[in-house]
Amino acid sequence: MLILFWMLLFLAGVCLFVLTPSLLGFMIYGRYRGPRAVTCPATHGPAEVQIDALHAGLTGMASKEKLRLASCTLWPLHANCDESCISQAVAAPVLSPPVRAKLESSSGPTIHLPAYLVATAVFWFIGAFWYSQFVFRGAWMQMTGFAPAQIHRLVELWSPHLVTIGIAALFTFALAWVVALFDCHSASLGVAAAFLLWLVFWVLMVGVILFRQLPLGLVWIHGGYTLLASMAAGAVLGGWKKGRIMRWLDQEE
Numbered sequence: 001m002l003i004l005f006w007m008l009l010f011l012a013g014v015c016l017f018v019l020t021p022s023l024l025g026f027m028i029y030g031r032y033r034g035p036r037a038v039t040c041p042a043t044h045g046p047a048e049v050q051i052d053a054l055h056a057g058l059t060g061m062a063s064k065e066k067l068r069l070a071s072c073t074l075w076p077l078h079a080n081c082d083e084s085c086i087s088q089a090v091a092a093p094v095l096s097p098p099v100r101a102k103l104e105s106s107s108g109p110t111i112h113l114p115a116y117l118v119a120t121a122v123f124w125f126i127g128a129f130w131y132s133q134f135v136f137r138g139a140w141m142q143m144t145g146f147a148p149a150q151i152h153r154l155v156e157l158w159s160p161h162l163v164t165i166g167i168a169a170l171f172t173f174a175l176a177w178v179v180a181l182f183d184c185h186s187a188s189l190g191v192a193a194a195f196l197l198w199l200v201f202w203v204l205m206v207g208v209i210l211f212r213q214l215p216l217g218l219v220w221i222h223g224g225y226t227l228l229a230s231m232a233a234g235a236v237l238g239g240w241k242k243g244r245i246m247r248w249l250d251q252e253e
Helices: 002-032 053-060 086-091 099-105 113-130 137-144 148-156 159-181 187-211 217-239 244-252
Strands: 035-039 046-051 069-072
Touching (some): 046 053, 046 086, 113 217, 187 217
Antiparallel strands (some): 035 046, 046 069
């Protein structure tokens, strides 16, 4: 048991160590993403370029970010240029600003309501299955000391379900805010944002379980559920495009 305790503390420290540079990488990614207008030093004409924001974010996690172009409207004709316009691109405004750049004109990031509701439902249903009799309900009951009759009464009540729905809604709202803030416009970026947010939650959960001297097995049960549910919700929030359902219905017709 003591070995497991120190292992959990070590994992919590590793999560905190990974979380800080990951958040920095997300901030760098948001700073450099998006198309920018520059004057090409070679042709002295206008061009539209995009900085490789993902490369900048990954390299910036360990040291000063390394900048390179991801695309240019003058490529492939001038694809072998020395990319000396990067300094212009860094100083130039983004032509299609991400959500974070829009904060100056709004009260906060824009959260797409249908995606948020679907992500909340996905989060909750994964939890309902995870703690069902088919998966981890027996192990959870053994660790928490609940009797089958108590679980049966809890299932019949409305209040426990409302509490779990509220927890799912709050976590998914925080995740939706992060996804909107950093403009995670794909399912993979949504999953990455969800993983980083889950790390914060998991470290706090480990601290609570250790402080209250609860069975350490709950770390894996609760941690596994929240990891799977948050990543699924992140995929929904990141991959959902506004108007997707209407476009799908139009194609069906």
